[in-house]
Amino acid sequence: MISRSPRTLTPLATIACALALAACPLPVARTEATSAPIVGTIMWADGTPASGLEVGVSTDWDDAPCTRPAVHSRTDQSGAFQLPGTEKRYSTTWFIPNLDVGAPSFHLCAAVGDTLRRAYRGRGSLSPTAQADTVTCIAWEWNASPRVSCVGRAERGVVTGGAWADSTGGGAGFYRLFLTEEPTRVKGYDKDKPQDRPHAYVQWLEPSAPGGPPGSAPHRVRATVGLDFDRAKVWAAREVQLWRREERWLASLHGYKRELMNDMATAELVFELGPPGVVKKVAGP
Numbered sequence: 165m166i167s168r169s170p171r172t173l174t175p176l177a178t179i180a181c182a183l184a185l186a187a188c189p190l191p192v193a194r195t196e197a198t199s200a201p202i203v204g205t206i207m208w209a210d211g212t213p214a215s216g217l218e219v220g221v222s223t224d225w226d227d228a229p230c231t232r233p234a235v236h237s238r239t240d241q242s243g244a245f246q247l248p249g250t251e252k253r254y255s256t257t258w259f260i261p262n263l264d265v266g267a268p269s270f271h272l273c274a275a276v277g278d279t280l281r282r283a284y285r286g287r288g289s290l291s292p293t294a295q296a297d298t299v300t301c302i303a304w305e306w307n308a309s310p311r312v313s314c315v316g317r318a319e320r321g322v323v324t325g326g327a328w329a330d331s332t333g334g335g336a337g338f339y340r341l342f343l344t345e346e347p348t349r350v351k352g353y354d355k356d357k358p359q360d361r362p363h364a365y366v367q368w369l370e371p372s373a374p375g376g377p378p379g380s381a382p383h384r385v386r387a388t389v390g391l392d393f394d395r396a397k398v399w400a401a402r403e404v405q406l407w408r409r410e411e412r413w414l415a416s417l418h419g420y421k422r423e424l425m426n427d428m429a430t431a432e433l434v435f436e437l438g439p440p441g442v443v444k445k446v447a448g449p
Contacts, residue, residue: 193255197294198223199234199270200286201249204299206239206274206312209340209367210381213243214303218275221247223268223288230273230280247272249294267294276303276310283312285319304342306365306388313342323406326413328368330386330439337370337386339437341415343404351396362401364391364417368440387440393433397421397449413437414446421449 199221206214220233239245250270272284283301288294299316313321321343329336342365347358368386401419408414414436421431433448 191255193253195251195253195292196268197249197289197292198252198268199247199250199288200294201296202245202247202272202286202299202316203296204245204272204301204314204316205243206245206301206303207243208381209302209304209369209385211383212379212381213239213241214276215239215241215243217243217303218280219245219247220273220275220280221250222271222273223250223252225269228271228282230271230282233273233280249288249296251292272299272314274301274303274312276312281310281312284314284316284321286316287318302340302342304367304385304388306390311342311344313344320403323404325406326408326437328413328437328439332439335370335386335440337368337383339406339413339415340367340369341365341404341406342367343401343417348395353396359395359399361395361399362417362419364401364404364415365389366391366415366435366437366443389441389443391415391417391433391435391443391445393417393445394449398431398433399428415443417448 206217208214217239218236220230220236222230222232223234224232234250235247237245237247267290268288270286270288271282272286273280274283284299286297297317299314301312301314302322303312315322323341326339344363345360346363348361349355350359350361353359365388367388369383370386371383372381398419398421401417403418405416414434417433419431420428431449434446436444436446
């Protein structure tokens with residue numbers, strides 16, 4: 165009679181799983197870092213510190229709103245915060261042939277108002293410890309709805325730069341771009357089941373006049389505009405860029421579009437940026 169002790173079954177089970185090309189549990193304990201330690205800052209859109217905001221990390225993949233945060237804290241007077249990493253121990257390791265296992269992801273959320281909102285998607289590690297992540301976040305607003313967007317090692321949701329001048333209304337400044345993912349009603353899909361789709365926004369910021377009182381905002385937001393495109397075609401965007409061509413500043417989104425027979429192809433959308441509030445799409449689906 166064959167012994168059923170783990171020591172006897174482990175090598176046999178491994179060989180059997182490999183031959184059968186099936187997923188099999190192995191009695192091998194492991195610990196993975198479900199989230200990385202985070203050091204970050206949150207600033208308001210005008211450049212002043214966002215102090216006293218609640219921040220938290222959720223390690224549940226389906227908890228993007230962070231209703232079940234594993235750890236939480238608050239920003240200090242300078243808008244800074246720190247969150248420890250988290251880990252999870254498993255008594256069993258699943259062996260799945262020909263499957264590349266990725267590091268676990270986590271959600272960083274921040275509360276502007278009374279609700280925690282996803283601001284950043286980071287990565288943990290398949291090992292017990294994960295490299296610390298440093299994030300810089302902006303708390304901003306669109307259609308009276310507060311948002312928080314961040315830049316870190318795993319995701320770049322904010323890009324700042326360029327230059328604009330308003331020959332009609334006066335003033336000059338720089339641009340800020342946001343890339344987000346939001347539930348969206350998409351043509352051709354069930355209207356009662358919004359789809360996660362990319363959204364992008366541009367802000368025009370104007371530096372404050374020098375010599376203001378201590379603690380005053382370093383700049384102000386002149387305008388915010390959402391970039392318009394067909395989200396039934398463009399279903400994902402991995403990055404947003406700000407660049408210059410022939411004395412013009414442009415914003416581009418790089419992602420994926422849906423083609424015939426549900427095939428996927430890379431997509432690029434390009435928008436020409438003008439003075440405050442002026443945007444023109446020049447390329448893309």
